[in-house]
Amino acid sequence: xxxPKKNPxxxxxxxxxxxxxxxxxxxxxxxxxxxxxxxxxxETSRDMRWAKIWISILxxxxxxxxxxxxxxxxxxxxxxxxxxxxxxIPRIQFFLDTSGExxxxxxxxxxxxxxxxxxxxxxxxxxxxxxx
Numbered sequence: 001x002x003x004p005k006k007n008p009x010x011x012x013x014x015x016x017x018x019x020x021x022x023x024x025x026x027x028x029x030x031x032x033x034x035x036x037x038x039x040x041x042x043e044t045s046r047d048m049r050w051a052k053i054w055i056s057i058l059x060x061x062x063x064x065x066x067x068x069x070x071x072x073x074x075x076x077x078x079x080x081x082x083x084x085x086x087x088x089i090p091r092i093q094f095f096l097d098t099s100g101e102x103x104x105x106x107x108x109x110x111x112x113x114x115x116x117x118x119x120x121x122x123x124x125x126x127x128x129x130x131x132x
Contacts, residue, residue: 011044011046011048014044014048014051014086014090015042015043015044015051016042017083017084018042018044018051018053018080018090018092019039019042021079021080021083022039022042022053022076022080022092023039025076025079025080026039026055026069026076029068029069029072029075029076030065030068030069033060033065033068034059034060035057035058035059035060035061035065036057036058036059036060037055037056037057037060037065038055038056038057038058039053039054039055040054040055040056040097040099041053041054041097042054044090045090047088048086048088048090049088049090049091050090050091050092050093051090051091051092051093052093052095053092053093053094053095054095054096054097055069055094055095055096055097056096056097056099056100057096058100062096063096066094066096069094070094073092073094076092077091077092080092
């Protein structure tokens with residue numbers, strides 16, 4: 001007999017609740033820390049036993065802040081557990097979201113290519129001017 005699948009709406013609601021509550025909890029824990037920490041994404045497993053929390057850290061040493069969060073993860077998990085009224089409460093894991101930094105890096109590369117092409121204009125090559 002096949003196990004019934006978890007309701008995707010339920011997982012979405014759990015993700016939303018975790019994001020909201022952890023936002024409040026992290027604001028308290030990181031009060032004395034520099035920088036801005038933002039929860040970018042929450043991914044709860046289908047069996048609702050684990051939740052991956054993707055955070056973005058701006059204006060501070062990201063590894064230091066992530067280390068501080070992981071050092072206090074049991075206390076943070078305990079605070080989160082108090083907010084849940086479900087039988088199974090996902091165990092949280094924090095990960096650093098570097099997509100913003102990567103996007104900024106790509107943007108800088110594109111900008112430098114455009115600047116370089118303006119300062120060193122090349123003669124158009126017939127192969128480059130393909131007609132469609």
